[in-house]
């Protein structure tokens with residue numbers, strides 16, 4: 001479980017996060033949603049310790065991040081997996097080297113074992129036969145999936161995904177969403193997913209935090225999000241044409 | 255004020271490079287790769303430059319030697335002194351600031367821009383150790399490169415002298431051996447070690463702490479080249495003052 005209390009962060013006088021409190025539960029897919037520029041990525045990077053928050057605390061299973069020595073933080077991070085918005089694959093390594101990287105770094109596995117594990121994960125993200133390609137030789141959507149494979153290959157205890165299915169076709173997006181949820185349930189890990197895709201929210205959003213202009217505007221579950229009267233949320237949800245039509249249909253009593 | 259902040263951050267970086275080391279087997283591989291990229295990969299161009307610079311030094315000395323009282327062997331002497339004392343260590347290091355320095359800045363800088371450095375950090379790896387330590391170790395081999403460069407430069411002077419009929423082979427070699435001070439070679443290698451450290455760390459600093467996008471990577475490479483040269487030239491002056499006078 002990750003608890004975030006009153007998190008604040010400014011860049012050069014402009015406050016991007018204006019005091020956010022949220023809980024991300026173990027064994028669940030926790031979603032952060034909001035329009036682009038609302039501070040989702042900044043929020044996540046503060047949680048990971050990539051940015052130093054101006055105020056507030058981030059508590060991992062009862063352990064505050066800001067009290068940790070750098071060595072302890074490193075240990076904790078070995079149990080984290082992160083899928084970056086733009087993949088952040090190591091561009092000097094092949095696809096399989098990227099996926100095996102955490103195993104190479106942190107386990108005693110020999111090469112054949114690492115390869116077997118990498119191939120197992122790559123097939124789960126529907127990527128076969130690209131092992132020897134460089135990241136620059138595959139599409140953005142494929143890079144995303146390699147990055148997800150790299151994030152989960154070493155069985156993390158905490159999984160963070162920044163827009164895991166942006167740039168993917170609807171089919172693959174669903175596969176990826178479901179894979180993230182499966183892994184979360186299988187291994188009882190704490191998963192935090194940033195998204196602005198309402199399909200994902202419906203499919204796998206077990207807890208939802210809605211950010212607007214750097215503030216927490218709403219929180220709840222994916223059942224509640226379609227029933228709320230919160231104006232900011234309804235505007236966001238029904239800005240998607242499909243859902244808009246669904247709502248009109250509902251109002252007409254279908 | 256900003257300058258002092260940079261110096262402070264640079265010092266902290268140097269210190270942090272040696273903390274939380276990466277797994278030894280991985281480091282070994284990285285060091286080999288960096289040695290190949292930074293040292294072996296620079297051999298061709300620096301040898302080429304050095305060969306012709308040695309030749310030009312010999313030629314210039316000969317052209318400016320119109321007093322019959324000064325022996326022709328001075329050409330060998332002048333070539334040796336200028337190559338060993340300044341040309342191989344200092345001038346080649348400035349070339350390396352352009353070649354190796356901007357390569358280091360742009361490769362680390364693009365890793366910063368594309369969040370690969372963040373990815374390393376989130377995995378619990380010390381990116382400074384992972385990225386910069388192997389470069390520092392690789393550049394410990396820099397004096398070997400410079401030793402080769404010295405031979406090639408003097409060879410260039412010799413070839414230009416003999417085949418350009420500036421001086422006989424015997425006279426050139428007499429000049430080459432004339433009042434040789436071994437400490438000069440020691441001085442040259444001490445300089446080279448310091449320049450190697452500068453070449454590994456200042457470009458890394460500019461890449462590691464850069465902000466922005468692809469455009470800024472280009473700007474950072476230019477800034478890095480300027481500061482690496484400045485550091486080399488100033489430390490050259492200080493070291494010469496300390497070691498030779």
Ligand SMILES: Nc1ncnc2c1ncn2[C@@H]1O[C@H](COP(=O)(O)OP(=O)(O)O)[C@@H](O)[C@H]1O
Pocket residue numbers: 011016034035036037038039040041042043
């Ligand atoms: N490193 C940074 N420096 C300054 N401003 C930043 C930085 N990162 C993000 N911001 C600003 O913070 C705001 C929120 O960005 P972000 O969290 O990336 O949005 P999103 O919700 O789309 O992920 C934006 O206005 C952005 O310009």
Ligand SMILES: [Mg+2]
Pocket residue numbers: 040041042085162
């Ligand atoms: Mg974002």
